[in-house]
Amino acid sequence: MGARATSKPVKASTQPQRPNLAAVAALAxxxxxxxxxxxxSAGPVSDAxxxxxLAAAAALDYAGPDPxxxxxxxxxxxxxxxxxxxxxxxxxxxPMNIAMLDGIVEVTGAAGLAxxxxxxxxxxxxxxxxxMDAVVVIGCSTRLDQSVATLRRRGIPIxxxxxxxxxxxxxxxxxxREATRxxxxxxxxxxxxxxxxxxxPLGPDPLEPGLGxxxxxxxxxxxxxAFTATQRLLGARDVYPDAKGxxxxxxxxxxxxxxxxxxxxxxxxxxxxxxQSDLLAVGVVRAAEALxxxxxxxxxxLGFDGARIDGYELTTLVQPxxxxxxxxxxxxxxGLAGEPDLPASFTSVLRIGNTTGPVHR
Amino acid sequence: MGARATSKPVKASTQPQRPNLAAVAALAxxxxxxxxxxxxSAGPVSDAxxxxxLAAAAALDYAGPDPxxxxxxxxxxxxxxxxxxxxxxxxxxxPMNIAMLDGIVEVTGAAGLAxxxxxxxxxxxxxxxxxMDAVVVIGCSTRLDQSVATLRRRGIPIxxxxxxxxxxxxxxxxxxREATRxxxxxxxxxxxxxxxxxxxPLGPDPLEPGLGxxxxxxxxxxxxxAFTATQRLLGARDVYPDAKGxxxxxxxxxxxxxxxxxxxxxxxxxxxxxxQSDLLAVGVVRAAEALxxxxxxxxxxLGFDGARIDGYELTTLVQPxxxxxxxxxxxxxxGLAGEPDLPASFTSVLRIGNTTGPVHR
DNA sequence: ATTCGTGGTCGAATCGATTCGATCGAATCG
DNA sequence: CGATTCGATCGAATCGATTCGACCACGAAT
Numbered sequence: 001m002g003a004r005a006t007s008k009p010v011k012a013s014t015q016p017q018r019p020n021l022a023a024v025a026a027l028a029x030x031x032x033x034x035x036x037x038x039x040x041s042a043g044p045v046s047d048a049x050x051x052x053x054l055a056a057a058a059a060l061d062y063a064g065p066d067p068x069x070x071x072x073x074x075x076x077x078x079x080x081x082x083x084x085x086x087x088x089x090x091x092x093x094x095p096m097n098i099a100m101l102d103g104i105v106e107v108t109g110a111a112g113l114a115x116x117x118x119x120x121x122x123x124x125x126x127x128x129x130x131x132m133d134a135v136v137v138i139g140c141s142t143r144l145d146q147s148v149a150t151l152r153r154r155g156i157p158i159x160x161x162x163x164x165x166x167x168x169x170x171x172x173x174x175x176x177r178e179a180t181r182x183x184x185x186x187x188x189x190x191x192x193x194x195x196x197x198x199x200x201p202l203g204p205d206p207l208e209p210g211l212g213x214x215x216x217x218x219x220x221x222x223x224x225x226a227f228t229a230t231q232r233l234l235g236a237r238d239v240y241p242d243a244k245g246x247x248x249x250x251x252x253x254x255x256x257x258x259x260x261x262x263x264x265x266x267x268x269x270x271x272x273x274x275x276q277s278d279l280l281a282v283g284v285v286r287a288a289e290a291l292x293x294x295x296x297x298x299x300x301x302l303g304f305d306g307a308r309i310d311g312y313e314l315t316t317l318v319q320p321x322x323x324x325x326x327x328x329x330x331x332x333x334x335g336l337a338g339e340p341d342l343p344a345s346f347t348s349v350l351r352i353g354n355t356t357g358p359v360h361r
Numbered sequence: 362m363g364a365r366a367t368s369k370p371v372k373a374s375t376q377p378q379r380p381n382l383a384a385v386a387a388l389a390x391x392x393x394x395x396x397x398x399x400x401x402s403a404g405p406v407s408d409a410x411x412x413x414x415l416a417a418a419a420a421l422d423y424a425g426p427d428p429x430x431x432x433x434x435x436x437x438x439x440x441x442x443x444x445x446x447x448x449x450x451x452x453x454x455x456p457m458n459i460a461m462l463d464g465i466v467e468v469t470g471a472a473g474l475a476x477x478x479x480x481x482x483x484x485x486x487x488x489x490x491x492x493m494d495a496v497v498v499i500g501c502s503t504r505l506d507q508s509v510a511t512l513r514r515r516g517i518p519i520x521x522x523x524x525x526x527x528x529x530x531x532x533x534x535x536x537x538r539e540a541t542r543x544x545x546x547x548x549x550x551x552x553x554x555x556x557x558x559x560x561x562p563l564g565p566d567p568l569e570p571g572l573g574x575x576x577x578x579x580x581x582x583x584x585x586x587a588f589t590a591t592q593r594l595l596g597a598r599d600v601y602p603d604a605k606g607x608x609x610x611x612x613x614x615x616x617x618x619x620x621x622x623x624x625x626x627x628x629x630x631x632x633x634x635x636x637q638s639d640l641l642a643v644g645v646v647r648a649a650e651a652l653x654x655x656x657x658x659x660x661x662x663l664g665f666d667g668a669r670i671d672g673y674e675l676t677t678l679v680q681p682x683x684x685x686x687x688x689x690x691x692x693x694x695x696g697l698a699g700e701p702d703l704p705a706s707f708t709s710v711l712r713i714g715n716t717t718g719p720v721h722r
Numbered sequence: 723a724t725t726c727g728t729g730g731t732c733g734a735a736t737c738g739a740t741t742c743g744a745t746c747g748a749a750t751c752g
Numbered sequence: 753c754g755a756t757t758c759g760a761t762c763g764a765a766t767c768g769a770t771t772c773g774a775c776c777a778c779g780a781a782t
Contacts, residue, residue: 018516021738022738022739030761031763033739033740033741033761033762033763033764034760034762036739036741037740037760037761040739042740042741043761044758044760045760045761046759046760049761063512063514063516064489065738065740066433066739067490067491068429068433068436068438068738069433069737069738069739069740070738070739071429071433071492072429072430072432072738072769073738073740073766073767074740074767075429077429077492078490078491079477079492087466088462089459089460089462092459092462095454098449098453098454102448102449102450105448105449109480112490114479115477115478116475116476116477117466117475117477118475128424128425128428130438130440130475131428131429131432131438131440151424154424155424253671381767383768383769391732392732393732393768393769393770394731394732394733394769394771397771398731398770398771400769403771404731407729410730410731426768426769427767427768429768429769430737430768430769431768431769433737433738433739433767433769433770434736434768434769434770434771435737435770
């Protein structure tokens with residue numbers, strides 16, 4: 001059996017060569033076009049023919065049309081990219097991200113689209129090589145600009161959730177600044193004058209690039225590449241222009257604890273702390289308790305998100321995370337359908353919990 | 362301007378037709394093959410030529426080779442499917458799933474593969490239509506069988522994490538049964554004789570299909586479609602063959618609370634509860650506290666997973682979730698490289714916390 | 723001076739399906 | 753009974769790139 005196998009011996013023996021539509025058609029005694037019709041059921045095919053084709057497919061162990069070929073021919077892959085900046089483990093620890101993702105899935109899933117997770121950790125390479133029909137960037141830091149440019153050249157719809165406005169990108173916005181200002185006003189009305197901020201990550205500190213965590217400086221604030229954090233910072237500054245701050249390295253309870261310890265153990269301890277997420281706020285509350293301070297008697301804590309974290313009833317700004325996701329999903333669908341852009345913007349509402357109270361001295 | 366636009370007016374006017382490699386090559390004055398080489402840098406191309414091609418690409422606003430065409434030609438799409446049974450919001454609330462996913466990303470991401478999230482909620486349709494190079498099924502219930510069959514016909518590597526053995530599927534296993542038995546023995550040594558189980562979802566109750574939650578019956582246990590839950594059940598039965606149980610509708614704290622209330626408010630209240638996840642265990646502890654019971658004095662609680670849930674120091678079985686993910690990632694890579702199957706199996710270790718103690722009456 | 727590489731480029735086949743227009747037979751209608 | 757239409761099927765072009773073998777020219781070796 002070695003004589004005639006000289007042309008392509010390895011390939012032929014190891015791989016029995018997956019059958020393709022043409023092979024199925026041949027076995028069924030019909031043309032490839034008819035076989036295609038039989039599978040896609042997008043044209044008139046007699047029942048007898050369809051049965052023959054299906055039988056031939058079964059005989060050859062054919063799994064149906066190759067998705068790769070389909071996506072080339074149709075120009076659609078059925079895949080929506082989701083660009084997330086952090087590592088997954090970090091991004092998914094924040095319930096807001098999950099809620100939003102779930103909103104996206106709810107809408108896109110119903111339309112038969114699957115989600116491709118793209119972590120931005122590598123270079124800007126990955127993002128451009130996947131066969132996506134559309135892409136959503138979440139918490140897009142400014143350094144994604146070049147990747148976005150590539151995507152735009154490719155002509156696919158780009159949706160950005162809470163990002164700086166860019167031409168050709170459909171925005172899904174949240175009133176981060178106004179909402180934070182609202183929360184700050186609440187603190188102001190309670191009489192708080194010494195207020196500190198715990199900020200979400202701002203990107204690398206220009207002065208001392210290190211852990212991504214540390215006391216907030218004017219330089220750092222100015223060079224921030226994080227849109228949402230900056231907006232919330234501005235909202236706080238609208239009421240407390242000179243508030244001190246601490247930048248966390250992630251939206252995590254532990255980070256909030258670090259920040260809280262840092263801010264509350266100083267002699268000029270603030271009477272209230274504006275945390276940019278509920279997870280951070282919980283950390284701050286813990287730090288306060290660890291330092292023997294009572295919340296809200298000794299220190300008020302304001303959160304952001306409206307995550308239901310059990311054991312706590314934070315005063316916070318409740319954002320419609322799932323709706324944000326749904327809106328992103330609808331924006332994708334609109335983009336794919338060639339309809340006009342479908343931007344959206346959402347507002348957060350202040351929910352008073354038991355972590356803020358009148359200043360007490 | 363209407364006269365000569367009769368042939369294909371709509372398409373030509375709305376879409377400026379994205380340029381393709383051929384167009385770039387033409388403008389650069391080279392052949393398509395050379396242009397391809399210039400982009401892929403997988404062959405000898407003079408620097409001058411490459412520069413010409415790149416310049417032409419820039420002039421035409423060409424974004425690089427179309428990923429769809431590439432994946433057809435190369436037979437690879439760079440996409441790994443991850444099949445998750447629940448809704449994302451539910452699956453991602455369990456830290457174990459996230460940890461594992463992160464392990465997968467760590468390995469596959471380094472190899473330039475992106476993850477396609479596939480929720481199993483719809484029919485078995487979706488799963489087969491995406492252009493994937495490999496697929497990982499997580500917590501695969503038996504009803505995925507047909508989808509797996511399709512995938513296998515397609516000839517792509519299939520990795521299953523904690524699933525019933527199937528031919529052609531590479532298993533990544535955890536010692537669910539043995540580990541649970543170990544935990545049960547720990548309770549046994551502490552003198553517990555009245556023990557109840559809080560089980561992870563088992564699939565629909567054959568007798569009364571409802572919420573997916575309720576008292577564990579022999580019929581339900583026998584008809585379970587959930588592999589992991591069944592294994593852990595068996596491990597508990599190895600020590601306590603007649604233990605009563607309650608089936609939760611998800612791995613959630615709230616579900617644990619429901620189950621705990623149900624089991625602990627009865628007159629024949631157990632002295633210990635085996636929960637099949639740490640989240641469930643926390644819920645049980647909360648329920649106990651709500652009922653005025655002390656843990657572990659009045660009731661011992663055993664968890665599973667080794668998730669670090671703050672505020673609690675559960676006695677639990679610590680499983681290497683991230684390693685499981687990494688192993689799955691390596692199994693994928695091996696499969697894609699045509700190497701022999703790379704299965705793996707992991708063991709959990711008992712970590713004694715402060716939620717179990719000697720029986721006290 | 724002739725030959726032997728070899729870097730650089732090109733043609734053409736191929737990946738696997740979809741889809742438009744054409745064809746052909748049969749059934750319907752006038 | 754001839755013309756029309758409709759349903760079923762087929763051919764061929766197309767989607768956009770990759771890649772193998774061929775080819776050409778030029779410098780080096782004999």
